[in-house]
Amino acid sequence: xxxxxxxxxxxxxxxxxxxxxxxxxxxxxxxxxxxxxxxxxxxxxxxxxxxxxxxxxxxxxxxxxxxxxxxxxxxxxxxxxxxxxxxxxxxxxxxxxxxxxxxxxxxxxxxxxxxxxxxxxxxxxxxxxxxxxxxxxxxxxxxxxxxxxxxxxxxxxxxxxxxxxxxxxxxxxxxxxxxxxxxxxxxxxxxxxxxxxxxxxxxxxxxxxxxxxxxxxxxxxxxxxxxxxxxxxxxxxxxxxxxxxxxxxxxxxxxxxxxxxxxxxxxxxxxxxxxxxxxxxxxxxxxxxxxxxxxxxxxxxxxxxxxxxxxxxxxxxxxxxxxxxxxxxxxxxxxxxxxxxxxxxxxxxxxxxxxxxxxxxxxxxxxxxxxxxxxxxxxxxxxxxxxxxxxxxxxxxxxxxxxxxxxxxxxxxxxxxxxxxxxxxxxxxxxxxxxxxxxxxxxxxxxxxxxxxxxxxxxxxxxxxxxxxxxxxxxxxxxxxxxxxxxxxxxxxxxxxxxxxxxxxxxxxxxxxxxxxxxxxxxxxxxxxxxxxxxxxxxxxxxxxxxxxxxxxxxxxxxxxxxxxxxxxxxxxxxxxxxxxxxxxxxxxxxxxxxxxxxxxxxxxxxxxxxxxxxxxxxxxxxxxxxxxxxxxxxxxxxxxxxxxxxxxxxxxxxxxxxxxxxxxxxxxxxxxxxxxxxxxxxxxxxxxxxxxxxxxxxxxxxxxxxxxxxxxxxxxxxxxxxxxxxxxxxxxxxxxxxxxxxxxxxxxxxxxxxxxxxxxxxxxxxxxxxxxxxxxxxxxxxxxxxxxxxxxxxxxxxxxxxxxxxxxxxxxxxxxxxxxxxxxxxxxxxxxxxxx
Numbered sequence: 001x002x003x004x005x006x007x008x009x010x011x012x013x014x015x016x017x018x019x020x021x022x023x024x025x026x027x028x029x030x031x032x033x034x035x036x037x038x039x040x041x042x043x044x045x046x047x048x049x050x051x052x053x054x055x056x057x058x059x060x061x062x063x064x065x066x067x068x069x070x071x072x073x074x075x076x077x078x079x080x081x082x083x084x085x086x087x088x089x090x091x092x093x094x095x096x097x098x099x100x101x102x103x104x105x106x107x108x109x110x111x112x113x114x115x116x117x118x119x120x121x122x123x124x125x126x127x128x129x130x131x132x133x134x135x136x137x138x139x140x141x142x143x144x145x146x147x148x149x150x151x152x153x154x155x156x157x158x159x160x161x162x163x164x165x166x167x168x169x170x171x172x173x174x175x176x177x178x179x180x181x182x183x184x185x186x187x188x189x190x191x192x193x194x195x196x197x198x199x200x201x202x203x204x205x206x207x208x209x210x211x212x213x214x215x216x217x218x219x220x221x222x223x224x225x226x227x228x229x230x231x232x233x234x235x236x237x238x239x240x241x242x243x244x245x246x247x248x249x250x251x252x253x254x255x256x257x258x259x260x261x262x263x264x265x266x267x268x269x270x271x272x273x274x275x276x277x278x279x280x281x282x283x284x285x286x287x288x289x290x291x292x293x294x295x296x297x298x299x300x301x302x303x304x305x306x307x308x309x310x311x312x313x314x315x316x317x318x319x320x321x322x323x324x325x326x327x328x329x330x331x332x333x334x335x336x337x338x339x340x341x342x343x344x345x346x347x348x349x350x351x352x353x354x355x356x357x358x359x360x361x362x363x364x365x366x367x368x369x370x371x372x373x374x375x376x377x378x379x380x381x382x383x384x385x386x387x388x389x390x391x392x393x394x395x396x397x398x399x400x401x402x403x404x405x406x407x408x409x410x411x412x413x414x415x416x417x418x419x420x421x422x423x424x425x426x427x428x429x430x431x432x433x434x435x436x437x438x439x440x441x442x443x444x445x446x447x448x449x450x451x452x453x454x455x456x457x458x459x460x461x462x463x464x465x466x467x468x469x470x471x472x473x474x475x476x477x478x479x480x481x482x483x484x485x486x487x488x489x490x491x492x493x494x495x496x497x498x499x500x501x502x503x504x505x506x507x508x509x510x511x512x513x514x515x516x517x518x519x520x521x522x523x524x525x526x527x528x529x530x531x532x533x534x535x536x537x538x539x540x541x542x543x544x545x546x547x548x549x550x551x552x553x554x555x556x557x558x559x560x561x562x563x564x565x566x567x568x569x570x571x572x573x574x575x576x577x578x579x580x581x582x583x584x585x586x587x588x589x590x591x592x593x594x595x596x597x598x599x600x601x602x603x604x605x606x607x608x609x610x611x612x613x614x615x616x617x618x619x620x621x622x623x624x625x626x627x628x629x630x631x632x633x634x635x636x637x638x639x640x641x642x643x644x645x646x647x648x649x650x651x652x653x654x655x656x657x658x659x660x661x662x663x664x665x666x667x668x669x670x671x672x673x674x675x676x677x678x679x680x681x682x683x684x685x686x687x688x689x690x691x692x693x694x695x696x697x698x699x700x701x702x703x704x705x706x707x708x709x710x711x712x713x714x715x716x717x718x719x720x721x722x723x724x725x726x727x728x729x730x731x732x733x734x735x736x737x738x739x740x741x742x743x744x745x746x747x748x749x750x751x752x753x754x755x756x757x758x759x760x761x762x763x764x765x766x767x768x769x770x771x772x773x774x775x776x777x778x779x780x781x782x783x784x785x786x787x788x789x790x791x792x793x794x795x796x797x798x799x800x801x802x803x804x805x806x807x808x809x810x811x812x813x814x815x816x817x818x819x820x821x822x823x824x825x826x827x828x829x830x831x832x833x834x835x836x837x
Contacts, residue, residue: 003029024078027070102616104138117154134619160222211242249356289362432600433523489527498531538574556594563587567611602632739769755785776805
């Protein structure tokens with residue numbers, strides 16, 4: 001679907017249309033457009049004239065397949081034209097790819113870098129529209145980090161901010177030219193200062209100048225300013241690293257000679273070289289080659305030498321892995337490959353093409369550390385590109401889901417919905433109905449027991465107790481009967497039997513005769529609307545919400561219900577027009593103001609946080625969930641909501657601190673909390689501590705075989721093939737009818753590229769566990785195996801089946817999107833392969 005400008009831009013009431021602005025608007029708000037897309041709003045002859053002008057001016061580029069896209073220069077022109085239409089100061093604005101993320105730190109940095117200064121009001125106006133609360137929090141955070149300063153009500157970027165900005169650009173899918181242009185702006189600011197430095201110290205060699213400038217751009221003086229008072233001394237330290245580079249071997253300048261020539265204390269030089277290289281105080285990594293005990297050469301990550309060494313090393317490590325796997329168990333490999341021979345091969349090629357032969361011994365010492373560095377780097381930066389990396393990625397696809405839910409708690413209640421398409425709504429919001437129900441539900445002990453079963457997800461027991469409760473209710477007690485009807489509806493919602501819930505609720509209550517004097521009908525409308533929303537039926541859901549407000553305008557649950565319907569409509573876009581105008585936040589805020597029960601208030605804020613998170617408004621989402629926790633600190637899943645947001649923001653240290661505190665406050669949840677901590681440690685690359693945790697848990701809970709699955713995944717990460725196979729086969733031998741064990745074994749075999757064996761395990765999973773919560777993933781992985789075996793018909797069949805079950809699955813939106821994306825990637829790849837054949 002192509003985004004087009006509003007009518008007041010295409011057909012202005014007073015002036016002629018500005019076709020340059022219209023074309024740039026369309027291209028700026030879409031990744032690419034075809035001639036036909038543009039022709040919808042601009043007639044053919046006019047389009048031809050203006051498009052050619054824009055291409056010649058460098059504002060638009062023509063790509064393959066008759067597609068057009070805007071350039072970085074074109075984006076600047078687009079914002080200039082937009083600003084001139086509004087009047088006022090001529091500001092540049094971030095590209096759409098940055099604005100869409102709604103990471104306000106990045107938006108603010110972009111603004112103060114690309115404009116001479118910004119005022120508070122600049123951030124409040126479109127296209128930024130940052131709310132006051134988030135703006136205050138993010139501005140203060142950037143000032144505390146010394147990335148920006150405030151002078152006379154104007155915000156300006158600092159030197160540290162410029163370096164942070166440069167790093168920030170790498171997080172976005174910007175074209176290479178855009179990033180180079182931004183770097184050129186930074187270089188121009190440093191030009192005079194750098195030239196003065198080169199002149200003063202007679203630095204004339206171009207390679208040294210380039211290496212020095214590369215370090216100055218990436219290493220922030222502000223980080224050491226408090227102890228290294230002179231910036232020039234910092235530049236001298238970077239110059240020492242630039243001079244003693246392996247490209248210039250055997251030339252070398254000893255620290256004593258350098259300190260005398262460039263007037264810097266040797267103790268200062270030695271200390272900061274050690275801090276930069278050994279203690280890695282900067283994010284940029286330096287590698288050290290020890291040519292002799294008093295002679296060291298240095299090179300930097302991501303520079304030419306390191307990139308080429310990376311290519312050579314990766315190629316030989318891959319060759320070592322693939323050929324050993326290919327000839328495993330045969331005598332066909334004349335010269336057996338081992339790590340020693342692989343290191344020798346790397347050394348030979350590196351010293352032929354990169355390093356002087358005299359550095360061979362020192363490079364041999366460095367290689368084990370460097371290979372380890374590469375392993376972590378590749379794992380961290382891995383993307384789903386190409387077959388092998390896509391398969392490696394599948395093992396770790398479920399980590400965000402693990403962090404948000406009970407770990408590997410297989411439950412028949414998370415089964416595939418009976419409807420064709422199923423939309424996930426967090427059932428915890430249904431707990432706000434409890435105060436309304438408990439007044440009528442007697443005996444109280446039975447009610448509390450049902451609530452306990454709901455919390456522990458033992459829904460079959462909750463249903464049995466609901467049936468038992470009927471024996472305590474007199475036939476003529478209409479209200480008590482209604483309470484039991486509502487409770488059964490709630491249980492059916494938890495079971496994901498939403499269609500059944502609607503039919504049951506409607507067959508037992510006549511909506512036309514709702515008693516306006518009894519507010520117990522409000523929870524009834526709430527459950528009915530909730531069930532409709534899970535099926536994507538916003539029309540009926542909104543009718544129920546509006547009816548609740550009309551009949552019970554003073555009840556907070558009436559307003560939070562409307563907030564829920566509109567909020568999830570924004571997330572899923574059932575009604576796009578309504579989503580553009582209403583997001584439900586105001587309704588939730590009204591419910592908060594009306595509510596006196598702190599437990600319910602906390603749930604309202606949690607709902608608000610979920611909507612803001614899905615809208616990519618992460619700072620406000622975090623603020624809302626923190627309000628919820630403050631109101632009700634004893635509810636564990638509120639912290640899970642906070643952890644989900646912090647995960648997106650990569651705040652791993654803060655997450656670990658939260659989990660450690662939760663383990664103390666919620667000892668009954670120790671097992672799941674420690675597993676969450678284990679996966680966070682994996683993100684932090686602390687593999688050893690994570691392995692210790694899972695081993696401790698296995699020792700403490702020996703009866704819990706699901707913990708063994710976590711160890712299997714951990715061993716998978718450590719590439720312990722023999723132990724992995726032995727462990728999973730032992731599990732299957734003990735419980736051969738446990739479908740998830742066969743599914744996990746299939747994943748392992750996929751990772752080792754044993755696709756035929758993996759197929760058998762996935763088929764066994766489908767035979768044993770066709771209604772389990774993970775079955776959609778099984779179908780998708782089976783489809784991937786057939787793709788690798790080049791049986792494209794079966795691959796498409798199982799990928800489509802997995803896609804169908806993913807649509808029906810009762811799971812959070814992130815998980816659903818993730819598996820749909822995997823299916824799309826493989827179907828597109830198969831389509832391309834079939835075209836080639």
